[in-house]
Amino acid sequence: MPGGAGRTVCGVYEVHPERVEKARATLPQEGTLEKAALLLKALADPTRMRLLLALKGAGELCVCDLALLAGVSVSAVSHQLRFLRTARLVAFRREGKQVYYRIADAHVEALLEGALAHATEDT
Template sequence: MPSVAGKAVCGVYEIHPERVEKARLALPEEGVLKEAARLLKALSDPTRMRLLLALKAAGELCVCDLALLAGVSVSAVSHQLRLLREARLVDFRREGKQVYYRLLDAHVAALLEEALAHAEENT
């Protein structure tokens, strides 16, 4: 296969209409695509991944516990948790003055497992 600047490119420009149509029909609505991209963007930070993996392992943790585990300030964790809440990856509950965070649902745990499995294949 020919390459340009080390990247594989087609040697012949040819459209495969059946494959293109199959792929087009499989694409979700634009809103779903944008939401999925936003979700993956929220996962793209190592600190946020650390927080999510800690929550996956422990079930639920408070901000102070998460700050200790992540090695960052409580303020930084609070900021990251806000982004994770907005991406619908975590939820929380209050117990008096204490706030405990947890993964939103099993989908998030499965997504984390798949991301780690894929990353481990490449290392």
């Protein structure tokens, strides 16, 4: 292969201004890109995915339930939930001293479904 195993190399340096402008016009603002990257980073961890999928399946769970399901400590779950809250993937409500978490909205459910569908499809 040109350029080494598995690498693709452009044989001719040629810029296509119309395509570049078309692509540039579709790019969101920098802040939106950063939020989207944070969201995808949040989904890139197996423990966080497990927590999100458990919430998707159950609708709402407390930290202790999530720790049991994920097989990690309550402290570890709390840390991951803070990350997921920052990425706006989960929401919560308090009931006395108990805090219950849920998937933030339908967009998050769609992301999870799409990720699983893509991961399980034949290549």
